[in-house]
Amino acid sequence: MKTTPEHNQRITKMTFASVYPHYITKVESKGRTKEELLQxxxxxxxxxxxxxxxxxxEKVSFETFFEKATLNPNAPLVKGVICGYRIEEIENPLTRNVRDLDKLVDELAKGRKMEKILRT
Known part of the structure; x- marks a missing residue:
């Protein structure tokens, strides 16, 4: 499934603050910790x-969030499907970064071992 310009624009404007509580709820409801999420x-x-x-x-947008980030050099190793999108096929860099984060949170919530999540 390809992302649309509208989808990419929606992600650009979304704030990290609006999504972060959902990440915490997701991982904690599956027995993982906020500390693991932070890691x-x-x-x-x-x-x-x-x-x-x-x-x-500061209610920064995902655009600002990832502009200021120092992405891990192993981030391209994050692969798979999240929210109906195959991560490695996403062309828009910001959308790819957000979906990478979603995928890592999903793996944490599903009980995957931390060393696998962190691609070590």
Whole structure:
């Protein structure tokens, strides 16, 4: 499934603060911890917990969130399907980054081992 320009634009404007509570709920409802979620986000973006608090307070868009991030060099190893999209086929870099994050959160919630999630 290819992303549409409208889909990409919607992701660009979405704030990290609006999605983060859903990430926490998802992983905690499956027996994982907020600390594990923070570890996954830090692995992908380089952001510490205090960085994330600032991003949430400032209500930054995903566009700004990923512009300021230092992506992990192993991020391209994130593959698979999330929200009906095959990650490795997504051409828009921002949409790809957001779906990478979604996929990592999904893997955490499904109980995958941390070393596999972090591609070590």
């Amino acid at each position: 996954v986000i830090e692995w992908l973006t380089g952001y510490t917990e205090s960085d994330l608090k600032t991003m949430i307070e």
